[in-house]
Amino acid sequence: MKNLFLIDKELTFLNFGSFGACPQEIFDDYINWQRLLEKEPVQFITVDGYDYLKKSKEPLATYINCNAEDLIFVPNPTHAFNILAKNIVLQPGDEILTTTLEYGAMDKTWEYYCEKAGAKYVRQPISLPIQSKEDFIHEFWKGYSNKTKYIFISQITSSTALILPVKEICAQAKKRGLITIVDGAHVPGHIGLNLSELQADFYTGACHKWMMTPKGCSFLYVRKEFQESLDPLIISWGFKSIAPSSSRFFDYHQFNGTRDFSAYLTVPKALEFMKKYDWDSVSTNCKNHVLECAPKLFDFFKTTPLAPLNNEFYGQICSAKIQTTEPEKLQRLLYEKYRIEIPIMRHRNDCYIRFSFQAFNEASEIDYLIQSLFHIKKETTLFSV
Ligand SMILES: Cc1ncc(COP(=O)(O)O)c(C=O)c1O
Known part of the structure; x- marks a missing residue:
């Protein structure tokens, strides 16, 4: 192998x-896309690219069971969470409930935006070793208060490498009227992912880890009702576009200035590779x-x-x-x-x-x-x- x-x-x-x-096979596909780009950069970036992105997103959406229109490509989960953290509305005193097992860069992002808003990033201590799924869930909700507005949680944690019961947390959060943001950086291609069943409001996953695409290929899923409220992290031509496509979500977030998005286009090859072997x-x-x-x-x-x-x-x-x-x-x-x-x-x-x-x-x-x-x-x- x-x-x-x-x-x-x-x-x-x-x-x-x-x-x-x-x-090798997936990397060759990446190089082929890059060659095509350099052969006719203008057509590739301004015309054909949109169709290529769509054709890459569709099999990804099928793989993770969601609607392709609810996905955008992002270079990495950090980028995705920065879009969300910039946009979510936090009043002074509001709380984001999370765990002590989260990825450090994400903690930094949420802490930064919470501090600016006078909100609180509540890192509920999780006792290790975790005894059972039920114990984890019970301990997690100890961090809840009537100020909690959002849940942020990893489906697979980074340094402790644990799969967390995110489906249960999302279902319980929904009953409490909370918005859920799930960090699935390690999930696609690693454990099964079914976004329709998971019911998270926001979900990001990296394709450049276990799905084996080249670096700089990840996705952000946003439940339809939240899509219109997200301003782009980077303001570019897609913002208030003079030639809008059928999706404002796509226009706002997909074009961040000139860059090589070939890595995004390798998803079909990565899926084909996984099927083949x-x-x-x-x-x-x-x-x-x-x-x-x-x-x-x-x-x-x-x-x-x-x-x-x-x-x-x-x-x-x-x-x-x-x-x-x-x-x-x-x-x-x-x-x-x-x-x-x-x-x-x-x-x-x-x-x-x-x-x-x-x-x-x-x-x-x-x-x-x-x-x-x-x-x-x-x-x-x-x-x-
Ligand atoms: C749980 C988790 N979240 C987020 C990230 C951030 O990924 P990236 O650096 O690709 O944005 C990682 C990276 O390994 C991670 O393990």
Whole structure:
């Protein structure tokens, strides 16, 4: 399987989660789009591009079960959340309820806009390990007050690598009259996504992680009733367009000035690739390997899983808590001396090592990681167990 990818074959690549990795076939499609663009930039960008975008969005919408008109392409989830954070109406005292497990850059975004509005970003503490879905949900709602207006939550968390019960949270939020914003950066191509069932008001996902497109390809889904109220993050020709298309949502957000949007156009090829190689089976196989390999890592660090070790909470990524004050140095050493690419992340007062399992990984690579950590432990004081 590694031969299908462009990834350096000498590496033990256990970090698919951060930026994915693009298979050769999908990358070739990307280059073809770029060549077409450079052949006739004016036609591509100002005329044909709209049709190309539409043709890329339609299969994506089918894949995640929503209406293509409710989606726009964005370069990344950060961009999507900045559109939302700029636009949502916050009165002084209003609250956005979230968890202590969210991605740091997103916390920064919400904190920035909440501070400006005199609103509060409420990070409800989540006790780890999570005992059950019900316990998580119960603890999450402890952060609710009569000032809560919005919910922001990850469907798969970043440093702790856990699948959260977002469907239940969205349904309960709706009953309380709250608006839901879901961070699905890690979801498309990783676990099943059905936006019609999920019922989130806003949802973003990255295609450049588990769907394996080139970098800079993500989407933002917005429930129809909210689309008209969103001003663009970047004001350009589509804003109050003199030649509007049938969708103001599309006009406002899709054109951000001159840029190469070829990555967006590779979605059909990525979906075709996944179908060709039966990616559902590949992914199931990887998830089984995660459940098999994870206990070895937990044993090594004398720690426990951050949630029940099953497919309800775990997909193709898994994190273990690690006792270190120098995660960056340890990550660097693993890369430079042992050629292992794996993230060791600070999250609040803790550090986590997170391995990803993709089609080209083997269980023996987790053994090699543990052997390498064993050597490092003997030779340095970079971490303790
Ligand atoms: C949970 C989560 N949300 C948001 C992001 C932001 O993604 P990007 O940097 O592509 O905008 C990430 C990145 O890994 C993430 O893990």
